[in-house]
Structure formats: structure tokens, C-alpha cells
Amino acid sequence: MGLVAGPLLALGGMAALAQESSGEIARGAAVVIDQAQVLILSDGQAPQDRAISLPLHWDIAMPSREGRVEVRMRFDAPAALAQQPWAVLIPRVGNAWRVEVNGNLLQEAGELDAFEDGWAAKKPAWVPIPAALLAPSNELKVTLRADKGRRAGLSRVLVGPSRELRARRAYEDWTRVVLPQAASVLSLLVSAFCLLLWWQQRDRLYAAAAVGELAWGLRLGDTWWEASPLPWLWWSVVVLLLFWVWTAASYVLVREVSGKGSRLETRAMALLIATCPLCIGLASWQESSLLVVAWMATSLLLWLCVIVRMGRNAWRQPSLPRWAIAIALALCWLALTRDVYAGRASTLLYEESAWAKFAAVTMALTVLLIVGLRFKRAREDLVTLNHSIQHRIEQRESELKAQYARLNLLEREKATTAERARILRDMHDGAGAHLIAAIHQIESGDASPAELLETLGESLDQLRLTVDAMNLPDGDIGGLLGSLRFRLERRIATAGLRLKWRADELPVLERFGSTQMRHVQFILIEAISNVIQHAKASELAIRASHSGGQIHLEVRDNGVGRGQRSGNGLRTMRERAELIGATLALEPASPGLRVLLALPVAEPPAVP
Template structure:
């Protein structure tokens, strides 16, 4: 009976331990899942009046305060079931105009100067803020976002997502960044290319009229002006700190938007042939009035801090543009052609997107939405480009007789160039892979290989202790782990490098009886530290720590990092026995610091050794 009861007791204990482990694993997994912060409190100050109230994100400042400027402080509490084991990040789709982010009373990031009005605007691109290690804690946490809002500048705060750095950055931030920031850059480049082609054709294609006077085709001029206006307007999406204050800059952007619409209508005006019909020549005056009125109403809206002046005028403008496009569509159905049908379709889609943007951006409470017209404008730009190129081709055929043979030769040349480029690109990829393999093998040979060689020699000598041999093998394993980590480190991110080193080496220090202290503040990225430089810095820090483990007989090791003005300062400090830093200056540390352009300072005395690196 006793063996039976003993077996049952052992089975019960095993089940209990398995249940505890399952609960722990579930808590850890829950703590590592991204969380979306929507609810909290907001404290606003508008016109000298401060008010605190509950808030549910997103928060559209212009809708809540009628476009008046002011300050807001958002407190977003959240609870974690366990302390995260991996680095976290914060993703904010839209926030502005200028703001700062704090987590558990620690300042993480500052974008702009909260005390300055009508200056920078960081609401144009999504934001990602890395969270330093150990800043999050089990239980209650508080994310605070303070912002300064300018008049009628789309200020506010969207919902906030927090979670492990890898999925939050790659799956959320980078995708949003590509659509809004990178997409704006590509659209601007496309508009500049189309505008440049149209302008070149307007300058070079000169025809003679019936009286023998030379004239240029206006359709090229208006296409160029439309695309240049749109390029400037789209460029605003990537300029966080414009060269002008918000008042003049906002009027300029509104004028560019109106200039694009008016120039596009003049392009259609010439394409439809209305310029040769006296019945339609009056249309030119209200088209010009669109630009003038937009400038006046945008200036009035900003001066009086009442965005509805511009919103109302944009409604009138949309009605006029819709009527103009509808008249052109009807005329196209009566006299259809490929050019007219292409432009009419693009114009109708653009107008529909413009109506959507007016309703969502100017009237609704939704915050975080972006305009659709910036993307539909591509259709119109493609239509302009195709028509301009088709007319140029027709003019070239009339002037030179035939273009077919030339086009075939150009196409053949393009195919040859494409084939050659593909071969060069394949060769470049093979060469890059070869160089990367050589680099990895070289670093493994110089780093881990040298430690394993030392371990073999220690075994062969028969004079080493198991502790020394174990230390050598652990150094080899730690260096291999750090080499793997270095592949994923972003260039110049010294904070991420220190966090990775801490994650890898803190257990090793603890097993060696060394207390680890962490005093790392947020530091600016070091631009000149590329992938190779980051690896050199990682090896330098590892060597400094390895010296402490092997020689210092220390009980405390401390990491310090911070900003001294514009200088990034890193320090590794131990309380070991010290050494003569003048006679025995660490040669390897000096070589590695020189390779990455850092200033190395080594101070040592019994009870305190400091290895300091500084980057300007």
C-alpha cells in the first residue's frame, strides 16, 4: 500500500507543477501581446481655461475645440500581467502638432518645442517610440502624451498601440510609414517627372499659326503647372519643419492645392477644344477665381482661428469642379476619343475622392485618416502624361515622317539594357552574399574561434582548472550570441545595442557573483555607426566586460549611458582591484575605439575602473 500511495502523491505533485508552469507561460504570453490604448483622461488648456475629462481615442483637436490652439495632456493607463521579457515599442498612427511621450514618468521622446506655436508639425508621419528595457513593470503602468495644437492644423491623437518591438515596428509602423511618408515621396517624384516632361515639351514644341507667328501648345504648360503645384502640395507630407511659420505655409499649401485644381481644369479646357469656342471662354475667369478665393479664405480661416471659413469655401470649390467635370464628361460622350475618355474617368474618380476627403478630413471626428486625393491624383497624372506623350508622338510623326523604326530600336535597346542590368544585378547579389559569408566567417574565426582555440590549448596543457576552461567556453558562447544579435541591430542605435548586451550577459554576471547596475538614459542615434561599426562597438563592450570577469575580481559592474550636450557617452564601471592604466593601456580597446571614431578614456585604481567611450 505504501508504494501505491507514494506513486499517487508523486503524480499529484507533477500535475500541480505542470499547472503552475502553464499559468506562468500563459501570463508571459499575455504580457508579450500588443495592446491598444484607447481610454484614459485628457487635460486641455484652451484660451487660459483648463479642463480634465475622460477621453476615448481617437481625439480630433479641431473638432473638439473648433480649431483654436492649445495644449493637451493625455494619461493612458494600462496593466501588464508580467514584466515583458523582450524590448517593446510604441506605435502612434497620428499625433501632433508637437508632442512628447512619457512612460511611467520617464521621458521617452520629444518631437518639437511645446512652447512654440505655428512651428513644426509632426502629425504628418506615423511615430514609433522604442521603450528602454525594464521601464515597463508588472501591474499598473501609465503612458503620458503631451501635445501642443496649432490652429486648423489637424492636431490630435489617434489610438496608441504598444507591444513587442519586432511586430509593432515591422507589421504596424513600417507599413503605415510606407503608405504615408514613403508614398508621399514617390508621389512627389512622379509629379516632378511628369511636370518636367510637360514643361520640356512646352518649351521645345513650337508651331506656326495661320499668320506665321510661333506659338506653344497650352496643354503642355497647364499639365506642367498642375504637376508642379501638386508636387509642392504633396511635399508638405514629408516636411515636419517647414521653412515658414504655419500661417504663411498653410496659405501656400492651400494655394498649391487650388493651383493644381485650376491648372488641371485648364488642361481639360484645352483638351476639349473650348479655348477655340467663344461660348466657353468665360470659364477661364471662375477657374482663376478659385486660386484667389482659396488664398483669401485660407488666410481668413487661420487669422480668425475658424477653420469653417476654409471648409465652406472648399465645398463651393468642389461644387464648381464637379459641375466642370460633369460638363466635360457629357461633352466626351458626345464626341468620344481615347484621350477624352481617359481624362474624364480620372477626373471623376478624383472628384469623388475629393468629396470623400472633404467629408472625412474637414467635417468628421475621425482622426488618423489620410487623404485619398493624393493617391487618385496618380490616375490624373498618368492621364496627363499619356496624353502629352501621345501628342508629342503625333507631332513627331508629322515632323519626321515615321517613328516606328526608331521606336523598335529603342525598345530593342531597352530589352538589351534590361537583360544586361539583370545580369549585373544577379552578379551584385552573388557578390554581396559572398562578402557577407566572408565577414561572418572572419568574425567567427577572430572571435569565437580564438576562444575555442584557447580552450583547446588549455586542455592540452593539462595545467588549467575547470573554472578557467568553463570561463573560456562561456566567453565563446556569449560572443557567438552577440554576433547573432548584431545582425538585427539598427545602425547607430546604441541604446538597443546596450539592451542586447545586457540581455545576453546579465545571467553570466549573476552566475559569476557580480551585481549588475543599469543607468542607461535615452541617447541619440550615432549616425556614423553602420552595421560594421555597431559590431566593433559590441565587441569592444564584450572585451571590457570579459576583462572584468577574468581579471578584475569585481563584485559590481555598472553600465552608464547618456547625452552630454550633443555627445553620446558610454561608461563601463567595476569595483575590482584595478590596474595601471598608463603602463597597461588596453591595446585592443584602443584599436576598436579608433576604428569607430570614438574617444576612449580608461581610468583605474583599486576599487574603481572606468572604461569610457564618447561619440560626437
């Protein structure tokens, strides 16, 4: 509805103004002058003085020529109305002009002697007449400068009291100035909007709409902008090139909305678009508009075929954008066809305003509708895609969570298995070894009950220490030593050893977990067991200190000094020290043997 509401309101306003102005003129003293005597002065021809019926269309009366025209008209001013403000209203006049009443100059615009000047009249002329210059019978003289191919001429002239012409003046200003300016601004705003959308989305439809509306908006500016920025010849080339750009952009827009045409249509349009600059260049060089007119006629014929094809496609596959652009282009085609005929072949239509600038409003609104629908669809697709991506992300997150749960379960099972293996290993190396020794003692029959009881007690101590290691805080070497003393002190005393204990305050080893703590515990138990079983010592000293970024643990006896320098026990001690990044050393103590275990406080550097 909005697509046609704007043009209909504009046409309704124009019709109301036209009806009001016609009523004012019919009822009052204002007259419409349509008969005149003209004197035509053109280079290469003798002066022509003859009576004509207005309007005067110079390009038809004197094609491909330039010259000057003096138009003389008569009108009466009743004495009863002569004291009222009078005016002359000329809806269309050009290119430069001068108005005189009874030999007195009233107003002029442009340079009458500067042919092809950049300035040309394009707005209605409103010329007040002082009451002192009026007589019962008056002569109105309009002098024109007429450039070739520039639609010079003179429409019918209205003369009368100003109040009776006021409505007609508003109508002419509305149709020839206000509406074309509004259409230009609308096209430029639509172009800017489409350009912004293209900048964001890089859609060819937005680019074609932006370029087409920009070219059409600038071209419409030529219908009301009187002072062209370039000399007339060059400015006319620019205006024609703007129409060429609009043609190319509109065809791209048609292909994006209504689909591609046949190969013959595509080639014909490509040839038409490619030959336009050539025709404009040759026409400018020859100073003749025939090539441009021929190109325009060919363009209208080819566009008619395209519009018929668009209507057929819209009928077969109905959609609002297809019907809208087909109707808008059909209106533009009718308006342009009428304007070409009016400008090249009809004198009677000279004073009527061009239709294309009104049809341009419908085209601009159609482009705005199509672009808006495309943007709405793109936004909906984006929202749908966003929801789809969100759903896929949520699904993927769910899968990752399930996979993480499975991996976490496997990791826990792996950790449990590793812990079980460690406990079994500790039991095998500790309590298991003592139980095997007890079995051998029973089988051999050589061991006394006290010896057997001692072996079983050692096995029990190993089991208790294994359980203690599970409950120790990670990295707390001081706590581990305290637990070790608590479990082994009675056994050490039973073995006849005097215990010397010295433990400084030790830092917590952050990188040591339960596994590393168990390795440290086993090394110390193995060292103490070696002293009890093999050293034949009377004294056992255990020291713990912290210096040089290391925790130093020392087990020392005053025995025979041999101890266990080889075998499974020592090999297992070295393997466990290597697993936790510690250093194990056995040194003679004079007397006895000293076992040194150095634990680095910081993480040891990785080996490259």
C-alpha cells in the same frame, strides 16, 4: 493599363501590410488603446479633465483654439513578455509631442511651448520602451501641443512587443511617408518632362500640365515634410496657393483635352479661381479657416459639374485622353471630398491617411499619358509634314529641272540662231561681198578672166577663214594669226606684196570665245584686203606683240597712204572692235598706212 496598374499595386501592397499587421496584433500581446483620460489646457477656458474615446481630433474638439493636451492611457505587460523589446506606435500625432511611460520620459519631438512653430509632426511615432521600465500595469502619457487649424490630435495607440508591431509600423510608414514621397517625386518628374516639351513646342497643354504637376508635387511635400521653411501661418498660405495654382492649371488642361465648356461654366471657374487668393488672405487675417472651407466646398461642387460634363463629352466623342482625364479627376474629386470631410467633420477618420495623395498618382500618370499621346501625335504630324514638304520639294525640283531643260533648250536655240546670224553676217561682209563683186564684173564684161578668178579666190578664202574661226581655241590670238597667214599668204604674194611677219608669244585671252575671235579675224582680213585692193603697196607688214596688259596687232603697208578711211568696211571694223572691247586706230606710216588693234588681256572695268 499602366494608368491604373501603379495605384492598384500600391493599394495591394498596403492591403497586404494592413492584413499582416492586423493578424500579428490579434494573435499576440500587442494592444490597441482607444480609451484615455485627457486634460485639456486651452487659453480662455478652464482646464477640462475627462474620459474620451480615441482618436482625438483637436480641430473638432476645440475649434479655432490652441492649447496643450495630456492624454493618459493604461496598458498591461504580461510578465512572460516583459523581457522582450516593447514599443509604442502612434500612427498620427501632432503637432509637438512627448511620450512618457510610468513617469519616465521616452521620446519627444517639437517644442511643446512654441505655438505656431514651423516644425510639426507628420510621420508615425515609434517609441521603444526599455524592459526595465515595464510593470504588470503601466501608465502611458502623451503630451501634445495643439495649434489651431493644424489638424493636431492623437490617433489610437498601439503598444506591445516590437516584433508584433513591426508589420503595422511598415504599413504606417508606407502609407504616410513612402507613398506620399513617391507621389511627390512622380509629380515633379512629370512636371519637368512637360516643361521640357513646352520649351520645345510651346503647346499650352504642356505648360498647363507642367504648372499643375509642379504645384501638386510641392503641395504633397507638405504631407510628409515636417520642418516647413516658413512660419506656420505663412507656410499654410503657400500650401493653399499651391492648391489654387493646381486648380487653375487643371482647368486649362481640361479645356485642352476635353474641349471648352459652356459660357456659364467658364465664368464660374474664372470667378472661383479669381476669388481664391482673396479668401486665403481674409482667412489669414481673421485667423479662421471658414472662408477657405467655404471656397473648397464651392470648388468641389463646381468641379463635380465639370467632371459630369467631361464624362458626357467622352461618351459622345470617345477618346482615350478624354476618358482618362475624366476618370482621374473623378478619383481626385472623391479623394478630396473625403479628405475635406475627414479633416473638418469626422473624428473617426482622423487617424486614416489622406486619400488625395494616392489619387494624385493616378492624376500624374494620366497627365503623362495625355502628354505622351499629344507628343506622339505631334511627332506623327511632323513626320507627315516632313514627308509632304519633301514630296513638294521633289516635285518643285522636278519642275525646276524641266524648266531648266526648257530654258537650256531655248538658250541653245538662241545660241544657234546667233551663231547662224554671225555666220551669215560674216559671209555677207566677207565672201558675200566678193561674190557680188564677181557678179558685177561678169555683168559689166570689163573684167578679164584673171580678175574674175582672183575675185572668186578671195571669196573662197573668206569662206575658208570663216570655217577656220569655228575651230580655233578660245582666246588663242597666236593660232588665229597662224590660220590667217596660211589662208592669205598665197593671195598676198599673188597681189605682188612682200610679206613681213613678226609674231611674239601671246597670252591666251580667257574671256574671248568664238564670236570675239571671229571679230578679230574679220578686222585683220578687212585691213589686209584694203592693202591689197587700194594701197598700191609693195610691202605688207604684220606684227603681234604683248605689252602694257594689251595685245597689239599691227597691219602696215608702204603704199599711197590713203587706203580706206571711210565707208562700210571701216565702219564695220570699228563696230566689231567696240563689241570686243578693243581699240582700233588708223595712222599714217610715212610712207603708207598703219592699222593698230589693241586687245586688253584683262576684262575692262564696267562703266558705272
